[in-house]
Structure formats: C-alpha cells, structure tokens
Amino acid sequence: MSSSTILTAPAPACHYRITIADVHAHLFHVRLTIAEPLAEQVLSLPVWIPGSYLVREFAKNLQNLRAHQAGRPVALQQQSKQRWQAACQTGQPLVLEYQVYANDPSVRTASLDAQRGFLNGTSLCLRAEGLTEQACLLDIVAPGQLTEQAAWQCATALTPVQTDAQGFGCYQAADYDELADSPVEMGAFWSANFMAAGVSHRLVVAGATPAFDGQRLLQDTQRICETVIAFWHGTEPPPFQNYVFLLNATADGYGGLEHRHSTALIGARKDLPRLGQASTSEGYTTLLGLISHEYFHTWNVKRLRPAEFARYDYHQENYTQLLWFFEGFTSYYDDLLLHRAGLIDDASYLKLLGKTIAQVQQTPGRLLQTVAQASFDAWVKYYRQDENTPNATISYYTKGALVALCLDLTLRQEGQTSLDAVMQALWQRCAGGPMTEADVRAVLLQLAGRSLDAELDTWVHSTAELPVAALLAAHGMEATTEPAPIAQALGLRATDKNGIRVQGVLRGGVAERAGMAAGDEWLGLEVQGQGWRLQQLADVPLYAGNATQVTALVCRGDRLLRVALGLRVADSTSAVGGWKVADSTRATAWLSGH
Numbered sequence: 032m033s034s035s036t037i038l039t040a041p042a043p044a045c046h047y048r049i050t051i052a053d054v055h056a057h058l059f060h061v062r063l064t065i066a067e068p069l070a071e072q073v074l075s076l077p078v079w080i081p082g083s084y085l086v087r088e089f090a091k092n093l094q095n096l097r098a099h100q101a102g103r104p105v106a107l108q109q110q111s112k113q114r115w116q117a118a119c120q121t122g123q124p125l126v127l128e129y130q131v132y133a134n135d136p137s138v139r140t141a142s143l144d145a146q147r148g149f150l151n152g153t154s155l156c157l158r159a160e161g162l163t164e165q166a167c168l169l170d171i172v173a174p175g176q177l178t179e180q181a182a183w184q185c186a187t188a189l190t191p192v193q194t195d196a197q198g199f200g201c202y203q204a205a206d207y208d209e210l211a212d213s214p215v216e217m218g219a220f221w222s223a224n225f226m227a228a229g230v231s232h233r234l235v236v237a238g239a240t241p242a243f244d245g246q247r248l249l250q251d252t253q254r255i256c257e258t259v260i261a262f263w264h265g266t267e268p269p270p271f272q273n274y275v276f277l278l279n280a281t282a283d284g285y286g287g288l289e290h291r292h293s294t295a296l297i298g299a300r301k302d303l304p305r306l307g308q309a310s311t312s313e314g315y316t317t318l319l320g321l322i323s324h325e326y327f328h329t330w331n332v333k334r335l336r337p338a339e340f341a342r343y344d345y346h347q348e349n350y351t352q353l354l355w356f357f358e359g360f361t362s363y364y365d366d367l368l369l370h371r372a373g374l375i376d377d378a379s380y381l382k383l384l385g386k387t388i389a390q391v392q393q394t395p396g397r398l399l400q401t402v403a404q405a406s407f408d409a410w411v412k413y414y415r416q417d418e419n420t421p422n423a424t425i426s427y428y429t430k431g432a433l434v435a436l437c438l439d440l441t442l443r444q445e446g447q448t449s450l451d452a453v454m455q456a457l458w459q460r461c462a463g464g465p466m467t468e469a470d471v472r473a474v475l476l477q478l479a480g481r482s483l484d485a486e487l488d489t490w491v492h493s494t495a496e497l498p499v500a501a502l503l504a505a506h507g508m509e510a511t512t513e514p515a516p517i518a519q520a521l522g523l524r525a526t527d528k529n530g531i532r533v534q535g536v537l538r539g540g541v542a543e544r545a546g547m548a549a550g551d552e553w554l555g556l557e558v559q560g561q562g563w564r565l566q567q568l569a570d571v572p573l574y575a576g577n578a579t580q581v582t583a584l585v586c587r588g589d590r591l592l593r594v595a596l597g598l599r600v601a602d603s604t605s606a607v608g609g610w611k612v613a614d615s616t617r618a619t620a621w622l623s624g625h
C-alpha cells in the first residue's frame with residue numbers, strides 16, 4: 032500500500048471507477064462521480080486517440096448509460112453520436128454508470144477477456160465538459176479469481192494514490208489529458224524495472240511464453256532509453272519522473288502508440304528474445320526498433336509537437352502538415368539510435384535503411400502528393416488504406432525519414448552541424464512544447480549558417496525526388512544491385528498463400544498496362560502455346576523464361592479473363608538492392624554520430 036493521501040485531499044472533480052463486469056462478454060463497467068456538476072452538465076467521449084489519426088467513434092462501444100443524483104434518476108439528453116447533457120441539481124454529486132464493450136486487440140481502444148485487460152481513457156472515460164482541466168482519480172478494481180492461472184496485476188504510468196501490491200487501486204491524473212494519455216494493462220504479466228539516467232522505467236510484457244528472455248529485453252531496452260535520453264539531454268535527466276512500457280505479445284501483431292510517460296506496444300511472440308539464444312533475429316531487431324520509435328516520441332510529438340496539437344480537440348480530426356517531421360524524423364532516428372546504442376551493426380542498419388528507400392521508390396503516389404499534404408490527409412489516406420493508396424499518397428513515415436536523412440547528410444557534408452544538433456536546438460527553442468515548420472527553418476538557418484528553405488521547399492512541399500543516392504555516396508556508401516523481385520518488376524502487390532491474389536496495381540506498371548486489377552485471382556500463365564497453373568508469383572520467371580509476351584489467366588469475380596502481359600526485360604533486370612559501406616572513415620562519422 033502507498034500512503035492514503037486520498038482521505039485528506041479535497042474531493043476530485045471527477046472520479047472514475049472501473050470494474051470488470053464480464054470477461055466473457057468483454058464488458059468493463061464504469062462509474063463516474065462528478066463532485067460538483069454544472070446545471071446542464073455535458074458529457075462526451077473522444078472520437079479519436081492522439082497519435083492515431085483516424086476518427087474511430089469510440090462511442091459505438093459505450094452502452095447502457097444512466098445518470099443519477101442522490102439515488103434519483105437524472106434525465107440524459109443525447110446531443111450527438113458522442114455527447115449527452117444531464118439536467119442536474121447543482122450542489123449534489125452526479126453519478127454516471129455505463130458499460131464499454133472492449134474487444135479490440137490493438138493499442139488504440141480497449142480489450143478484455145479471461146486472459147487480459149487493456150484500456151485507454153479515450154475509450155472508457157467520459158469527459159465532463161468544463162471540468163477537464165481539473166485533477167481526477169481513476170480507480171481500477173481488482174477482479175476476483177478469473178482463471179486457474181496466476182493472479183492478475185495492473186500497470187499504468189499514472190501516479191498511484193492508494194494501490195495494492197498487484198497495482199490495483201486508485202491513481203491520480205493531473206487532468207483529462209493525462210488520464211486519456213495513460214493506458215492501463217491488466218493480467219498475469221511479466222514485469223521488471225530498470226533505471227535510465229536516474230529515472231525509473233518499468234517493462235511489462237503480457238503474453239510471453241516460458242522461453243522469453245526477459246533479462247535480455249530489459250538490458251537492451253535500457254540501452255535504448257539511455258541512448259535516447261543522451262541524444263536529447265546529454266547528461267541531464269529526461270523531462271519525466273517515470274516511464275512504463277506495456278508490451279503485449281501476440282501471434283503476429285505489430286504496432287505501438289506513444290504516450291507522455293508510457294507506451295502501449297504489440298509485438299509478435301516469436302520475435303521476443305529467447306533464453307539461451309544470443310543471436311539477434313530480424314524480428315527482434317524490428318521489436319527493438321519499435322521500442323526505440325515509441326520512446327523517441329516521448330520527446331518528438333508528445334512534448335515537442337505540432338502547434339495544432341497544443342490542445343487536442345477530442346471531438347474531430349486535428350489536422351497538421353507536420354507528420355513528416357514527427358513520424359518521419361522519429362522513424363529516421365529509431366533505427367539509427369539502435370545502431371548508436373550498439374544493438375545493430377552497420378550492415379543491419381543499412382539493410383533497414385535500404386528497405387525504407389525501396390518502399391518510397393516503389394510508391395507511385397510520391398509523384399502525386401507531397402509529404403506535407405500526405406500528413407494533412409493522414410485521416411482519410413494513410414489511416415484508410417485501400418488498393419489505390421500506393422498510387423495516391425506517400426507515407427510520411429518513410430519519405431519523412433528520408434527527408435531527415437537528406438537533411439542530416441547535407442548538414443554533415445557542409446561541416447557546420449548535424450540533424451542531432453538541430454533537434455536539440457528545436458527542443459530548446461520551443462521549450463519542449465508546440466512548434467511550427469517556421470521553427471525548423473529558423474533553427475536550420477541558425478545552426479547551418481545558411482537558409483535551407485530551398486531544400487525544405489523541394490523535399491517537403493514538392494514531389495521532386497530526394498537526393499538520397501548522391502548524399503549516401505558522398506558519405507562513403509556504395510549502392511548494391513540485385514534482380515528486382517517479380518512483384519516489383521510487374522508493378523503489382525499480391526499475396527500468394529492459397530493462390531495468387533492481386534492486392535494492388537501500381538501506376539504505370541506492367542500489370543496496369545495489361546489491365547490487371549486489385550482483387551484478381553491469378554490462376555495461370557500461357558507461354559508459347561503451353562498453359563501453366565501458377566501457384567506463386569515467384570514462378571512467373573520459371574514459366575515465362577525469356578518470353579516478352581505471355582497471357583495471364585485471371586479470375587475476376589465470376590468471370591475468367593485472358594490478359595495479355597508484356598514482360599519487359601528492362602523491368603526485371605536489376606534494381607538498387609541496398610547500401611554498403613565503401614569508405615568507413617566517412618561512414619563512421621555519420622553512423623556513430625560524431
């Protein structure tokens with residue numbers, strides 16, 4: 032038990048009490064007590080969760096909302112899909128009771144079954160309009176024995192007020208924003224603590240098997256945290272008192288959501304480090320990259336953030352043109368800092384960078400939308416992907432990362448400064464708070480000794496190609512070439528488990544010219560009078576050989592079609608396969624951050 036300050040402190044404006052109503056029905060029960068409601072008290076639920084730029088309509092999972100004061104029902108008038116108004120007697124606490132259906136395994140909403148519970152305040156906690164600036168309490172009630180397994184624990188980055196040894200009990204948030212920004216994990220999870228730059232960090236892992244090497248993940252995560260803190264502050268401490276990683280291991284999940292002093296992550300169980308295995312799998316590197324990415328966000332987007340996010344509007348889309356900076360630059364540094372932390376070598380880092388470069392090059396939408404426009408359109412494009420997405424937009428993650436790379440290499444080449452120094456100066460200039468693109472330009476001018484407006488205009492606000500290859504070559508890198516994969520040569524994206532299914536046709540490619548379409552099932556190939564059943568895309572060269580004209584047999588809905596496919600030798604010869612170090616002196620200066 033921690034000290035029970037709750038008994039002496041004044042009653043909080045809002046007190047949320049969350050109980051597990053029914054694990055098999057995936058229902059949380061919430062009781063919200065508002066100590067001093069307004070006469071016409073408005074309650075609302077967010078439509079989105081900061082960090083994930085999509086209107087998700089969390090209210091669709093809220094049910095059976097009732098209100099009462101001193102035991103008497105209070106009339107609730109629904110004003111919109113996520114807004115209600117209660118006609119209250121002032122001077123009396125208002126109590127709201129409702130249930131929230133929680134059955135989404137992602138990090139963005141809430142989840143509850145007999146194995147595990149997870150929740151975000153944006154999904155479970157109604158906003159009492161007019162009172163959201165005030166401190167509030169969150170009570171997480173311990174469940175009874177749910178299964179034959181070990182007892183449940185509870186973890187969150189919120190400040191404990193009165194909690195038991197398992198972490199259930201009462202927590203405090205400074206305001207609704209902090210409540211909404213502090214996810215809660217419940218279950219029989221693995222957990223351990225470490226210190227980084229004098230600050231306590233907790234690592235919580237749900238869903239791990241007995242093979243999980245927790246100590247290794249703990250040590251590697253600690254190295255990442257120390258490297259990121261040193262990146263921003265040198266030997267000074269970070270701007271938070273505690274930090275919690277909430278990692279849920281699933282069969283094949285991947286994703287994360289950043290918060291001000293915690294992060295919720297999903298990783299594949301097979302990618303966790305295993306006892307007795309010293310090697311680093313590609314999957315484990317990906318997981319470490321995710322950890323590094325979300326932790327870097329603690330500075331870059333949670334504190335240093337778009338001026339438009341100075342105050343979140345939970346009721347609608349919050350637009351910004353700056354996701355290329357906040358997601359792109361974070362993506363640039365996530366893997367680079369793994370390298371600087373000594374967790375991956377030159378070759379592994381360059382392989383990851385090569386993948387990012389290839390992804391941008393294979394996205395025709397880069398010639399249609401600028402990365403600033405793509406940021407603004409995130410709500411309807413990046414977060415609502417369909418078969419046309421690669422043709423219509425560019426990822427502000429991947430192209431944004433390459434803008435960061437180009438800036439860093441340009442600054443280093445001129446010898447005045449580096450992107451590291453720019454990030455640190457931006458932090459100082461904006462006092463770790465809201466910023467605009469003008470701030471980026473001003474810091475660049477100050478540190479580089481010249482304006483980089485022309486570069487930003489071209490790289491961020493036009494669709495011109497980035498000078499990635501020239502800059503990498505100037506820093507001692509050499510491109511390697513290899514045959515382009517068949518999907519790339521044909522200009523399509525497809526899955527080939529249980530037959531070949533076309534997922535997307537890229538603008539201007541062989542498949543588009545032939546008239547293939549997303550959704551087509553590619554059944555076979557006719558080459559020089561012979562027909563072949565096609566099981567996987569990789570078999571196209573096997574049957575086609577040197578033929579430049581073949582016929583594809585495809586099934587579209589209930590029609591069988593014969594499609595003339597012109598294979599151009601030039602399309603399938605070679606493409607940039609990656610990058611390797613050719614001049615280690617020049618390469619080391621950049622890769623090691625000197």
Ligand SMILES: [Zn+2]
Pocket residue numbers: 324328358361
């Ligand atoms: Zn991110």
